[in-house]
Amino acid sequence: MSDKSTRHGAIRELVAERAIASQEELRRLLLERGWDVTQSTLSRDLRELRLARIPDAQGRARYAFPDSGTEDATPALERLLPQLLVHVDAVQTLAVARTVPSGAQPVAAALDGVGWADILGTIAGDDTVLIICRSVPARERVVKRLEPLLRPAHG
Numbered sequence: 001m002s003d004k005s006t007r008h009g010a011i012r013e014l015v016a017e018r019a020i021a022s023q024e025e026l027r028r029l030l031l032e033r034g035w036d037v038t039q040s041t042l043s044r045d046l047r048e049l050r051l052a053r054i055p056d057a058q059g060r061a062r063y064a065f066p067d068s069g070t071e072d073a074t075p076a077l078e079r080l081l082p083q084l085l086v087h088v089d090a091v092q093t094l095a096v097a098r099t100v101p102s103g104a105q106p107v108a109a110a111l112d113g114v115g116w117a118d119i120l121g122t123i124a125g126d127d128t129v130l131i132i133c134r135s136v137p138a139r140e141r142v143v144k145r146l147e148p149l150l151r152p153a154h155g
Contacts, residue, residue, distance in 0.1 A: 007035050008049055012065075015051060019062040026063065050113070052106035054084070061102040077110050081149035088146045093139050095131040097146065104129045118142050 010033055011026065020026045023042050030037055037045070046063070053061040084103035089096045099107050108124035111131065118138035123130040133139035 004045075007037070008045060010035060011045055011049060011051070015063050015065070019060075021053075021060065021062055050109065052109050053102055054080075054106045055100055055102050064106075077114050078149060080106060080110050081146070082151055084151065085146065085149055086151050088143050088150070090139050090143050093133045093136055095133060095139050095143050095146070097129040097131060099127050099129065100151070101127050103127060116142065116145075 007030070010030060014020060014026065014029050014033075020029065023039060023046070027037060027039065027042055030042075049065070051063050051065060054064050055061055084099045084107050085097055086100060087098040089098075097104075097107060104124035104127055108122040108129045111119060111122050111129070118133050118135075118141050120132045120134055122132070131139075131142060133142055
């Protein structure tokens with residue numbers, strides 16, 4: 001386990017000190033530090049560290065920590081979603097959240113992490129998150145909470 005925690009520390013350092021756009025780039029940087037990891041091990045590490053690819057100011061994706069470690073995930077959600085969330089629509093017990101390109105994974109991870117009782121789970125693509133809610137009233141509450149966090153329109 002100490003090897004794993006040391007490797008996790010190396011990943012944290014690398015992500016903190018530079019913009020890393022892909023798992024392959026991160027794998028090469030780890031190799032330079034003496035960590036020869038497989039893609040599946042690196043994927044598992046990224047999941048365990050709750051790292052997500054989020055777009056930077058220029059729209060290029062890079063790995064970052066979506067404000068993990070906060071005691072209350074709601075403030076993190078309130079900072080992340082206005083950067084990524086474009087539109088929310090709903091039908092029955094489902095809500096569909098549209099994001100900027102590459103924004104769905106961090107939005108889904110943030111929603112899963114916040115632990116709202118109304119949400120059973122999420123499924124993310126590249127720019128779309130399917131939010132499965134417990135009931136129609138639960139979905140209405142989720143949409144009502146998400147709408148104020150939409151990305152401001154550019155115009």
